[in-house]
Amino acid sequence: MMRIATTLLVALTAAGVGTVGSQQAHAGKRSCSERTGILGVSRILEVDTTGGPRFGNMQYKDIDFLRPGEVVLTFDDGPLRPKTTAVLNALEAHCTKATFFMVGRMALVDPSMVKEIDRRGHTVATHTWSHKMQGRLGYARAEKEIELGISAVSLALGKPVAPFFRFPYLSDPRRMQQHLKERGQGIFSIDVDSLDFRTRSGSTMVRRTLAGLKRLGKGVLLFHDIQRSTASGVDMLLDELAARGYKVVHLVPKKPAATLPKYDRMAKREADRRKKIASRRPLASRSIVWPVSNASEFPAVKPLEITPPGLFRGPLPERSGRPRAPIKQSREELARDDPEPAEPHPKKRARAVNPAAKDSSDAAALRGAFQEDWRREVFNN
Numbered sequence: 472m473m474r475i476a477t478t479l480l481v482a483l484t485a486a487g488v489g490t491v492g493s494q495q496a497h498a499g500k501r502s503c504s505e506r507t508g509i510l511g512v513s514r515i516l517e518v519d520t521t522g523g524p525r526f527g528n529m530q531y532k533d534i535d536f537l538r539p540g541e542v543v544l545t546f547d548d549g550p551l552r553p554k555t556t557a558v559l560n561a562l563e564a565h566c567t568k569a570t571f572f573m574v575g576r577m578a579l580v581d582p583s584m585v586k587e588i589d590r591r592g593h594t595v596a597t598h599t600w601s602h603k604m605q606g607r608l609g610y611a612r613a614e615k616e617i618e619l620g621i622s623a624v625s626l627a628l629g630k631p632v633a634p635f636f637r638f639p640y641l642s643d644p645r646r647m648q649q650h651l652k653e654r655g656q657g658i659f660s661i662d663v664d665s666l667d668f669r670t671r672s673g674s675t676m677v678r679r680t681l682a683g684l685k686r687l688g689k690g691v692l693l694f695h696d697i698q699r700s701t702a703s704g705v706d707m708l709l710d711e712l713a714a715r716g717y718k719v720v721h722l723v724p725k726k727p728a729a730t731l732p733k734y735d736r737m738a739k740r741e742a743d744r745r746k747k748i749a750s751r752r753p754l755a756s757r758s759i760v761w762p763v764s765n766a767s768e769f770p771a772v773k774p775l776e777i778t779p780p781g782l783f784r785g786p787l788p789e790r791s792g793r794p795r796a797p798i799k800q801s802r803e804e805l806a807r808d809d810p811e812p813a814e815p816h817p818k819k820r821a822r823a824v825n826p827a828a829k830d831s832s833d834a835a836a837l838r839g840a841f842q843e844d845w846r847r848e849v850f851n852n
């Protein structure tokens with residue numbers, strides 16, 4: 472039933488299996504074709520997202536597109552320049568490619584980083600506007616999160632992004648899956664979770680990822696390019712993947728994502744607003760420029776993989792796989808960074824009428840933690 476034509480394109484395979492690794496690659500400044508012990512890209516899959524195909528066996532078992540030993544590298548929640556740059560340099564040292572599921576408001580903070588990721592040959596995809604849990608939102612707000620995310624990342628990139636989408640926290644209401652299906656967006660779940668948000672240690676992240684991958688033998692790997700453990704451990708992880716003979720599959724879109732004009736306008740307003748604020752408070756904007764190395768030595772590879780069109784036009788298959796434990800997210804968090812907030816929740820209205828009804832200490836504590844490090848608290852999947 473599922474037929475994905477496959478062609479081996481670039482065989483940058485680990486010739487002698489061993490941990491030659493990224494440091495040597497950095498040091499030698501050799502071209503990708505001269506390097507050994509690196510991951511490279513074993514094949515490129517061009518994905519037709521017409522009809523909203525779903526990938527990733529943790530939630531969906533619709534499409535088994537990977538061969539044994541194959542992995543897809545994905546990085547969520549960024550960009551965040553210092554950490555994203557570390558990830559990009561590690562990927563470059565291994566001459567390999569990944570997909571970045573970006574958060575719209577993060578992309579608008581640093582459009583040049585978004586462009587840099589694209590320039591280095593990676594796939595730019597989206598992960599909503601502000602990382603709210605879709606299962607907690609009504610249709611209108613959930614749609615805005617998705618669409619404003621696509622428009623904002625496209626605006627930051629300066630051209631259309633890939634029509635690849637990942638739900639924050641993997642919270643995937645059926646009505647929003649239907650929306651994505653109608654919008655021709657591929658839905659990407661995961662197979663192996665690096666759990667990088669649970670540790671600050673790169674080696675712990677590497678150990679957990681390899682253990683998860685060993686159990687499955689292949690899969691879509693989830694990392695976060697805003698997490699310290701990933702920024703520090705990704706080099707080691709790629710070395711280990713190469714040493715163990717894993718192959719990287721790079722996903723590219725057959726067609727770019729289309730944006731909706733209403734949300735393009737909203738994204739533009741947000742970008743302008745941010746520029747205005749930055750010009751009034753120059754210190755508030757990024758004042759440090761991190762060096763980014765040259766990517767000109769990347770081999771030009773042409774995707775040949777085709778996912779047959781029309782294959783995913785049937786009804787959504789039943790949900791499968793184990794459900795994810797819900798992650799608590801307060802109403803206050805949900806309301807943050809919403810450029811045009813919707814109606815308040817009925818409970819909140821009731822609270823406004825009744826001043827005796829106060830926030831619980833738990834909610835207050837949660838907000839405190841959120842302010843302390845909102846990325847760690849919110850972007851944990």
Ligand SMILES: [Zn+2]
Pocket residue numbers: 547548598602638639640850851852
């Ligand atoms: Zn996320």
